[in-house]
Amino acid sequence: MSKPVFRFAPSPNGHLHLGHALSALLNARAAVALGGRLLVRVEDIDQTRCTPELERDMFQDLAWLGLRWEQPVVRQSDCFAFYREALERLQDTGLVYPAYLTRAEIKTFVSDREAEGASWPRDPDGAPLYPGDAAVLIEEKRERRAASGASFALRLDMKKAQERIGKQLFWEELGAEGPALFEPARKIAVDASAWGDVVLARKDTPTSYHLSVVVDDARQGITDVLRGQDLYHATSVHRVLQELLALPVPRYRHHRLILGDDGRKLSKSNSDTSLRSLRAAGMTHAQLRKRIGL
Numbered sequence: 001m002s003k004p005v006f007r008f009a010p011s012p013n014g015h016l017h018l019g020h021a022l023s024a025l026l027n028a029r030a031a032v033a034l035g036g037r038l039l040v041r042v043e044d045i046d047q048t049r050c051t052p053e054l055e056r057d058m059f060q061d062l063a064w065l066g067l068r069w070e071q072p073v074v075r076q077s078d079c080f081a082f083y084r085e086a087l088e089r090l091q092d093t094g095l096v097y098p099a100y101l102t103r104a105e106i107k108t109f110v111s112d113r114e115a116e117g118a119s120w121p122r123d124p125d126g127a128p129l130y131p132g133d134a135a136v137l138i139e140e141k142r143e144r145r146a147a148s149g150a151s152f153a154l155r156l157d158m159k160k161a162q163e164r165i166g167k168q169l170f171w172e173e174l175g176a177e178g179p180a181l182f183e184p185a186r187k188i189a190v191d192a193s194a195w196g197d198v199v200l201a202r203k204d205t206p207t208s209y210h211l212s213v214v215v216d217d218a219r220q221g222i223t224d225v226l227r228g229q230d231l232y233h234a235t236s237v238h239r240v241l242q243e244l245l246a247l248p249v250p251r252y253r254h255h256r257l258i259l260g261d262d263g264r265k266l267s268k269s270n271s272d273t274s275l276r277s278l279r280a281a282g283m284t285h286a287q288l289r290k291r292i293g294l
């Protein structure tokens with residue numbers, strides 16, 4: 001069997017925190033335990049929030065963690081041509097449509113419905129599902145927006161995509177650490193309807209997180225995607241895109257999350273748990289490992 005290939009794929013849109021340390025170290029440990037390789041991928045498609053300074057700090061943090069990874073590192077901002085090509089292939093299937101509603105319009109539509117007592121479905125991240133332009137904009141207004149060059153998102157028609165695929169999809173879920181790394185895979189049924197019509201790209205950005213991640217995992221020959229439990233449900237969307245684009249399917253290993261003292265998921269906006277500030281406050285490697293349960 002060929003060597004497993006793992007990747008740690010952070011976004012330099014803020015400083016890395018304890019949760020990233022856990023993810024990076026679990027990827028490194030799993031690669032060693034399974035005789036595999038480790039790649040680092042810089043997920044910097046959001047060119048307004050990701051900066052060269054944050055990327056430099058990120059590599060310093062990873063070096064401090066003692067992480068070793070292969071060179072060269074793939075930077076998503078260098079790969080837009082690959083995403084554009086994948087997007088065009090999806091557009092050719094007729095399953096992608098330009099969606100003109102602004103975030104504020106979606107919000108108003110949903111709160112109006114909820115004020116009437118109707119519930120509106122939300123995706124696993126808590127965002128309301130896209131209602132479809134037709135539900136909100138009269139056709140004439142939609143055409144005017146399209147003609148005036150208004151901004152839009154390219155969305156996947158999830159219902160049609162599932163009909164096109166025509167079968168229940170699955171992924172293989174395995175353990176992320178310790179003896180569980182070697183346990184047999186569990187077969188997880190994909191539930192992509194829970195996400196509704198996901199965004200694949202925007203007028204000025206030829207990709208979204210979901211699209212670039214599946215394209216890169218395939219291009220880089222990733223066999224094992226080991227990442228946080230917060231991305232568990234996103235795997236359903238990734239499976240649909242892999243199927244539509246005929247991409248190879250990696251195994252998935254979602255790991256536990258590190259919670260802050262308030263019991264909530266850590267966020268890059270809270271500098272108290274950033275690796276930089278903990279390091280500056282004198283935290284040692286041993287203390288770090290203890291804090292993240294390694």
Ligand code: GLU
Binds near residue numbers: 228
């Ligand atoms: N770039 C994503 C993040 O920092 C991780 C993507 C992934 O592992 O699939 O949350």
